[in-house]
Amino acid sequence: MQKLLYFALIFTLLLSGCSLKEANANSHKEDMPAANSKMTMKMSKVSPMIKKIPVFEPHAMIAISSITFDSTRAVLSTVERKSDVSEINYHIWRIADGKEGIKMFTSTQKENDFSFLFDIKEFSGARGEYQVEAYEVNEDGTQVLLAKSSLTFQQHVPILMYHAIDEYNGVGLKDLFVTPANFEAQMSYLKDKGYTLLTFERWDEVNKVNKPILVTFDDGMKNNLNAFRILQELKDDQFQPAATEYVIAGWIDSGPYRLSTEDIKEMMNSGIFSIQSHTMSHADLPEITNYEQELNASKEKIEQITGKPVFAIAYPYGHFNDQVVEETKKYYKFATTTKPGQFIEKGQSDEFLQMRRVRISNSTTINQFAALVEPR
Numbered sequence: 458m459q460k461l462l463y464f465a466l467i468f469t470l471l472l473s474g475c476s477l478k479e480a481n482a483n484s485h486k487e488d489m490p491a492a493n494s495k496m497t498m499k500m501s502k503v504s505p506m507i508k509k510i511p512v513f514e515p516h517a518m519i520a521i522s523s524i525t526f527d528s529t530r531a532v533l534s535t536v537e538r539k540s541d542v543s544e545i546n547y548h549i550w551r552i553a554d555g556k557e558g559i560k561m562f563t564s565t566q567k568e569n570d571f572s573f574l575f576d577i578k579e580f581s582g583a584r585g586e587y588q589v590e591a592y593e594v595n596e597d598g599t600q601v602l603l604a605k606s607s608l609t610f611q612q613h614v615p616i617l618m619y620h621a622i623d624e625y626n627g628v629g630l631k632d633l634f635v636t637p638a639n640f641e642a643q644m645s646y647l648k649d650k651g652y653t654l655l656t657f658e659r660w661d662e663v664n665k666v667n668k669p670i671l672v673t674f675d676d677g678m679k680n681n682l683n684a685f686r687i688l689q690e691l692k693d694d695q696f697q698p699a700a701t702e703y704v705i706a707g708w709i710d711s712g713p714y715r716l717s718t719e720d721i722k723e724m725m726n727s728g729i730f731s732i733q734s735h736t737m738s739h740a741d742l743p744e745i746t747n748y749e750q751e752l753n754a755s756k757e758k759i760e761q762i763t764g765k766p767v768f769a770i771a772y773p774y775g776h777f778n779d780q781v782v783e784e785t786k787k788y789y790k791f792a793t794t795t796k797p798g799q800f801i802e803k804g805q806s807d808e809f810l811q812m813r814r815v816r817i818s819n820s821t822t823i824n825q826f827a828a829l830v831e832p833r
């Protein structure tokens with residue numbers, strides 16, 4: 458009962474002058490496919506005529522039942538109605554799909570505040586942020602916008618972890634090497650399947666885009682220029698590659714196997730790479746005491762090179778403990794581990810300082826890759 462009453466009320470405040478935008482957007486309704494006959498809810502029988510009103514004022518509020526990270530549905534209702542309404546039409550679309558993906562659901566349950574059980578299976582189970590509008594349906598079939606809101610079903614985000622992008626030459630751990638051919642096949646797969654490559658700078662978009670994914674590299678190796686070249690080649694109008702390089706700040710310019718200052722600038726200036734930290738000396742953080750040097754000095758050194766904020770770190774060896782998290786949060790907003798799995802925001806404390814990653818290794822086949830990145 459308490460839960461039902463615990464409405465996440467998001468009142469949509471209305472932009473004066475937005476009525477014109479609404480009218481324009483809704484004028485495409487006639488083009489809507491009359492699909493979804495399999496839906497359990499009663500659907501609109503006819504294309505609604507949208508009544509144009511000069512200024513949008515809220516005439517009600519959309520109440521939404523509480524949503525947890527693994528919810529797949531929510532109860533919507535329309536409360537605080539200022540007029541006597543007999544039927545409410547909910548217009549719902551997923552932000553990643555845009556208004557072309559809009560669907561309409563009608564509720565006549567006045568005694569229940571026009572409640573409606575919204576299930577993401579009506580949208581093929583796609584998670585992410587949805588927009589909702591509630592319309593009053595008049596006797597003549599016209600509709601008047603009463604209220605707007607939004608709700609989010611958290612998306613799972615694979616954060617891929619790579620190290621070397623090169624042929625294995627017998628030195629070092631073979632599993633840390635992904636061949637350029639395999640890397641190219643993996644990135645092409647993401648491109649072909651409509652993934653959206655993000656960096657931590659764009660984290661607030663994870664629920665607004667299709668198939669969000671992060672591509673990260675640890676250790677700042679020179680052979681990561683192979684990945685840089687491949688990502689540049691895949692770039693086109695549709696596919697905007699993005700990746701994160703975690704560099705070991707004290708090892709920049711330290712020989713032929715490490716990225717140089719010039720490499721880092723070139724990668725960053727391409728718009729593809731975000732350069733973040735992997736500490737100053739690849740320290741095993743639970744074993745040290747000089748956090749200022751490993752966490753803060755490394756951050757400042759990289760920022761001096763790139764001129765951009767460094768706010769994400771990869772823990773060397775994936776090692777961390779409670780104290781490491783406490784120290785890390787002084788300087789960083791995001792920290793990734795080597796714990797396997799896709800990340801999903803659960804609302805837990807410090808969850809962004811112990812993010813899971815999906816390890817891609819020398820032996821990962823393209824079929825295994827596809828399974829690892831598949832939207833959950």
Ligand SMILES: [Zn+2]
Pocket residue numbers: 675676735739773774
């Ligand atoms: Zn490392």
